[in-house]
Amino acid sequence: MPELPEVETIRAQLAPRLTGAVVVGIEIADPLIVAGDDPAAFAATVCGRTVTEIVRRGKYLLIVLDSGDALALHLRMTGRLHWRPGPAGPGEERFLRATITFGNGSTVTFGDARRFGRMWIIPGGTPMEPYWRGRVGFEPLARDFTAKRLARLLAGRTASIKATLLNQAIVAGLGNMYVDESLFAAGLHPRRAAGSLSPAEVRRLHRAIRDRLRVAIDAGGASIDTYRDGLGRPGRMQTLLRVHLHEGQPCPRCGTIIVKDVVAQRGTYWCPHCQPDPSGTVPPERSRRPRRIRHEVAA
DNA sequence: ATTTTCCCCTGCCGGC
């Protein structure tokens, strides 16, 4: 799943290839992928504009245009962006949702098996701080994300540290995989209450988050499932994961068998020895919610 | 205000 390092990898690859390029066409193969109810207006807004820069915010990518508008997109679970020097051949993108064509003949395809990904327009002049507020919090790799800042963000919270770090409004860009990896690197049990961390533990977590994200960016992201980078290639971070998806395998630090359980509604992996379960832990979730039966009434 | 639950989607996998 694309998280901050994966989106950043794509951004860094697209930026030099698209900056200065003119959008000459956009083909929406699946209208669901365009947020809102007017894919044609979306396409019209983008066509003819020149790309001025590409910005990442959390897991969002913004292709900024010379009109001031930005083409915003989110890959969610299975979305992919693939730049090619020419058109994508038939069948090259298995779950093609949209194709953007540029003046130099290069293309970017938006593929998405699960159809959770979205594109939309952020109008020029939109004040971005209010736009993100309440939805996308601190950039974990930015200068203003200090250990002290993280401590303030966690203080008083009763939810698990796993749920808290998954909350994009608090820290932006962490997903299930990098939360697991960061908590392991910090030696923190995922069910610890976020507000129960000592100052030393917060400092360890702060360092762990930044370290794991930087390593993952250097590795070009993790291709554990469908992720490919902006050039269609897999990343290398999947070989550097220490606990995520490692259920039943020995901990790389102590050899204890890695366990998996559900925390914050997510499959969560940790080392029971390196990430001890002291008091201050939120109770384990009860059994899975029963599947709701939906009754359809004939129209 | 914070925290939890539900829903959206569909490819894939394990079980029978």
Added chain:
DNA sequence: TGCCGGCAGGGGAAAA
């Protein structure tokens, strides 16, 4: 071999 239930999970709305 083929069918089928269940799982995966980011984010946003709704509920608690």
